[in-house]
Amino acid sequence: MPVSQHTVTQLIVHRLVKEADRPASLVCRPAACALDAVAVRLVERLCGQYESRSAKGFGRFEEDEEVFPLARWLREWVSEQGPDFVAFSGQVAQHLQALADEEELEQGGLVIVARIDEGGADCLWIALVAEEAGVAVSGGLDVSDCLHVDFAGLQAAGRIDLDGWRRGDERYIGFLRGRGKGGALFKRFLGCSDVVVALQETKKLVATLSHFAEQQQLEPTRRDSLLERAHDYLDSLGENGETVSFEELAQEVYPEQPARLGSALNAPEARLVGGFVPNRRAIRPLVRFSASGEQWKVEFDRSSLHSGAVHYDPATDTLVLAGVPDYLKRMLEEG
Secondary structure (H helix, E strand, O other), X not given: OXXXXXXXXXXXXEEEEOOOOOOOEEEOOOOOOOOOXXXXXXXXXXXXXXXXXXXXXXXXXXXXXXXXXXXXXXXXXXXXXXXXXXXXXXXXXXHHHHHHHHOOOOOOEEEEEEEEEEOOEEEEEEEEEEEEEEEEEOOOOOEEEEEEEEEEEEEEEEEEEHHHHHHOOOOXXXXXXXXXXXXXXXXXXXXXXXXXXXHHHHHHHHXXXXXXXXXXXXXXXXXXXXXXXXXXXXXXXXXXXXXXXXHHHHHHHOOOOHHHHHHHHHOHHHOOOXXXXXXXXXXXXXXXXXXXXXXXXXXXXXXXXXXOOEEEEOOOOEEEEOOOOHHHHHHHHHO
């Protein structure tokens, strides 16, 4: 059995009830949950499902604590000058309830609030998880209806690195972006200012894709095809203002072995953050080479190296261009 990487220090679960065309309501637990083996399994499943999602946003608290009060409540609770954990979680749930009505959230679920020690990192997790109808079989083999936590239906989740918040790090909040209203609602609920810079993240993504293509030791034409697919897919996202999902990117770019590319994109050393709109200029190096010297500038497609239109001779340190257009020939002759 794997050793847990999380130590649950505080945990409580409330229920947000949201039915079609009716205001949201809350069923609040009056006391914290017992920190037993079940609590640990709950947390492990929550954290595991969160980590498996690629469409995440990262940032820090907004400065306006009147509009975005979570930071203020958190400060009061952590400093022990405000409510205790149960009361704090109630504030959190009530705030989520109010936003659920404003944002017209379609489905409720379980509101999980947990303080977790993650290998020495003090973190607060808040999540909205769906419940699924199921069937239970008792010890006497009686069959009955039951509800269970549907982690695959994780609607929204946020992770606040309390240590990073205290230090004043640039980014200490992570959250699931999601595709429905849940992701946008949770970003507002957390009061998170997204500080991911699309240009910087796109450049890191291009470097990771290029490195991956080289590592696979593919034939030049297959390598170029992989990078061209990546360029076309990211360019389409950028044109339509859509965000990057590493899972979908891997499926589009390397359908033969998407899990292998997915692992490279999600590797800690890649330091990539999904959920940004690709910068269309920054993806050009996937299909084009561009360089300049003191007296020249050149740009050409990667495929030109294999078609013969461009030839590089490392022995003489020369670059030869074939198929020079007539207008350039005249300019060169006149020059």
